Amino acid sequence: xxxxxxxxxxxxxxxxxxxxxxxxxxxxxxxxxxxxxxxxxxxxxxxxxxxxxxxxxxxxxxxxxxxxxxxxxxxxxxxxxxxxxxxxxxxxxxxxxxxxxxxxxxxxxxxxxxxxxxxxxxxxxxxxxxxxxxxxxxxxxxxxxxxxxxxxxxxxxxxxxxxxxxxxxxxxxxxxxxxxxxxxxxxxxxxxxxxxxxxxxxxxxxxxxxxxxxxxxxxxxxxxxxxxxxxxxxxxxxxxxxxxxxxxxxxxxxxxxxxxxxxxxxxxxx
Amino acid sequence: xxxxxxxxxxxxxxxxxxxxxxxxxxxxxxxxxxxxxxxxxxxxxxxxxxxxxxxxxxxxxxxxxxxxxxxxxxxxxxxxxxxxxxxxxxxxxxxxxxxxxxxxxxxxxxxxxxxxxxxxxxxxxxxxxxxxxxxxxxxxxxxxxxxxxxxxxxxxxxxxxxxxxxxxxxxxxxxxxxxxxxxxxxxxxxxxxxxxxxxxxxxxxxxxxxxxxxxxxxxxxxxxxxxxxxxxxxxxxxxxxxxxxxxxxxxxxxxxxxxxxxxxxxxxxxxxxxxxxxxxx
Numbered sequence: 001x002x003x004x005x006x007x008x009x010x011x012x013x014x015x016x017x018x019x020x021x022x023x024x025x026x027x028x029x030x031x032x033x034x035x036x037x038x039x040x041x042x043x044x045x046x047x048x049x050x051x052x053x054x055x056x057x058x059x060x061x062x063x064x065x066x067x068x069x070x071x072x073x074x075x076x077x078x079x080x081x082x083x084x085x086x087x088x089x090x091x092x093x094x095x096x097x098x099x100x101x102x103x104x105x106x107x108x109x110x111x112x113x114x115x116x117x118x119x120x121x122x123x124x125x126x127x128x129x130x131x132x133x134x135x136x137x138x139x140x141x142x143x144x145x146x147x148x149x150x151x152x153x154x155x156x157x158x159x160x161x162x163x164x165x166x167x168x169x170x171x172x173x174x175x176x177x178x179x180x181x182x183x184x185x186x187x188x189x190x191x192x193x194x195x196x197x198x199x200x201x202x203x204x205x206x207x208x209x210x211x212x213x214x215x216x217x218x219x220x221x222x223x224x225x226x227x228x229x230x231x232x233x234x235x236x237x238x239x240x241x242x243x244x245x246x247x248x249x250x251x252x253x254x255x256x257x258x259x260x261x262x263x264x265x266x267x268x269x270x
Numbered sequence: 271x272x273x274x275x276x277x278x279x280x281x282x283x284x285x286x287x288x289x290x291x292x293x294x295x296x297x298x299x300x301x302x303x304x305x306x307x308x309x310x311x312x313x314x315x316x317x318x319x320x321x322x323x324x325x326x327x328x329x330x331x332x333x334x335x336x337x338x339x340x341x342x343x344x345x346x347x348x349x350x351x352x353x354x355x356x357x358x359x360x361x362x363x364x365x366x367x368x369x370x371x372x373x374x375x376x377x378x379x380x381x382x383x384x385x386x387x388x389x390x391x392x393x394x395x396x397x398x399x400x401x402x403x404x405x406x407x408x409x410x411x412x413x414x415x416x417x418x419x420x421x422x423x424x425x426x427x428x429x430x431x432x433x434x435x436x437x438x439x440x441x442x443x444x445x446x447x448x449x450x451x452x453x454x455x456x457x458x459x460x461x462x463x464x465x466x467x468x469x470x471x472x473x474x475x476x477x478x479x480x481x482x483x484x485x486x487x488x489x490x491x492x493x494x495x496x497x498x499x500x501x502x503x504x505x506x507x508x509x510x511x512x513x514x515x516x517x518x519x520x521x522x523x524x525x526x527x528x529x530x531x532x533x534x535x536x537x538x539x540x541x542x543x544x545x546x547x548x549x550x551x
Contacts, residue, residue: 093417096417100421115404119432125425125428129422134497135497135498136498136500137499157432
């Protein structure tokens with residue numbers, strides 16, 4: 001696996017998991033959305049969660065990113081100071097801070113992750129201002145640099161995202177999340193609804209960030225091709241439970257569970 | 271003038287006034303925090319100062335002297351009506367002189383003359399939530415206040431600079447109160463923002479339609495938000511008042527005919543009148 005950084009530095013500095021979920025369950029009344037889910041995410045690792053719609057993928061993502069409180073279970077996270085803490089024991093302010101600095105969340109619909117009435121530069125700058133940046137020139141320069149990295153032209157910095165195409169919006173959303181150098185990014189169908197060539201460029205971009213920045217990611221997708229391309233490990237969910245997990249190639253090439261076999265065989269062959 | 275016996279003192283019933291006073295005390299205890307209160311129907315439409323009137327009614331005593339201004343002027347419809355309203359329902363003395371007033375209800379200005387510890391300034395507030403236009407969800411803005419999550423406020427200022435090259439917000443310019451809450455100073459011109467800082471008078475804000483009261487106790491630190499490289503600047507005054515000659519007062523532009531004639535005069539009418547003759551225009 002990709003254990004070495006370009007400069008020969010070990011990419012993974014700690015072999016303890018970055019995030020460890022234990023026995024997560026979420027009930028909405030009598031309805032079970034997530035049942036007894038446990039998983040580890042290590043630094044620099046990309047975990048894909050696949051499954052059909054309604055299988056509890058998005059609920060799991062919302063639980064992991066603490067946007068939903070679980071009915072049962074806990075999540076430990078190793079924070080930047082090296083101390084592992086129980087996320088649900090943190091105050092709401094601390095969790096928000098985490099979500100805005102050390103984490104990113106890329107929504108399928110960029111309108112949920114962006115402020116459509118605020119310029120691209122303002123969108124990217126928001127996280128910086130939230131963590132205390134108060135120098136307009138510096139904020140703008142940083143936003144500019146990130147827009148360049150996601151291939152948004154310089155002269156679009158003051159345009160609002162509602163004038164952007166779908167692919168640009170999604171790239172802008174990624175820039176907005178990456179500006180504070182997060183260590184863990186949650187993505188909910190990041191390529192959903194985009195045409196194939198735009199998807200490919202976006203996947204390239206995400207792959208670049210993962211390998212250059214040592215980013216860890218949890219990606220929810222129903223697209224097995226995306227999962228194969230991006231992830232190191234795959235979890236298969238069905239009816240709120242993880243029914244199979246393993247290395248990406250292993251799960252996709254040699255699925256064990258009948259349901260996974262069905263999923264894999266449902267891919268259109270060209 | 272004596273009060274009309276058909277009304278309870280200052281129109282509102284005693285229980286309502288107690289409820290409003292409790293909200294005011296809480297607001298004073300947490301400067302800049304918006305306290306919800308059970309706003310009442312007043313005998314005029316929302317948006318005409320019902321919040322300010324309820325606050326005034328709650329703090330008014332029989333010996334108070336009331337002044338009411340609208341955009342700085344004592345003689346506009348809204349100001350005259352509210353003054354008459356309290357003269358009739360509470361029988362209190364009214365004045366147009368800033369110095370003589372103990373309670374000043376205002377819409378969108380702070381008097382030019384320095385206020386004292388003996389005075390209360392009551393603001394009429396249309397929209398108390400400074401984050402409203404960036405984040406329309408009230409539960410979310412309340413959470414942002416609770417968690418001191420104010421990055422968004424600077425996004426607004428950022429947008430101003432990106433679009434206009436400078437911070438183009440000229441009224442309702444957001445302030446940070448006592449290093450904690452971000453507050454909307456009501457639509458006063460930003461020219462007046464420095465007067466809020468360390469003010470000797472108690473400042474009370476009432477929003478009737480929105481059912482919120484907030485306050486600045488005397489001598490509270492009030493800082494206008496800005497960027498290091500784009501610091502806050504009060505509106506520069508580049509003209510003199512053509513009636514009294516004041517050169518440091520906030521001015522109104524008055525159209526005098528239909529051939530493009532116009533003149534600049536003080537927006538604070540009492541300040542203007544008391545200065546006429548003292549300085550030559």
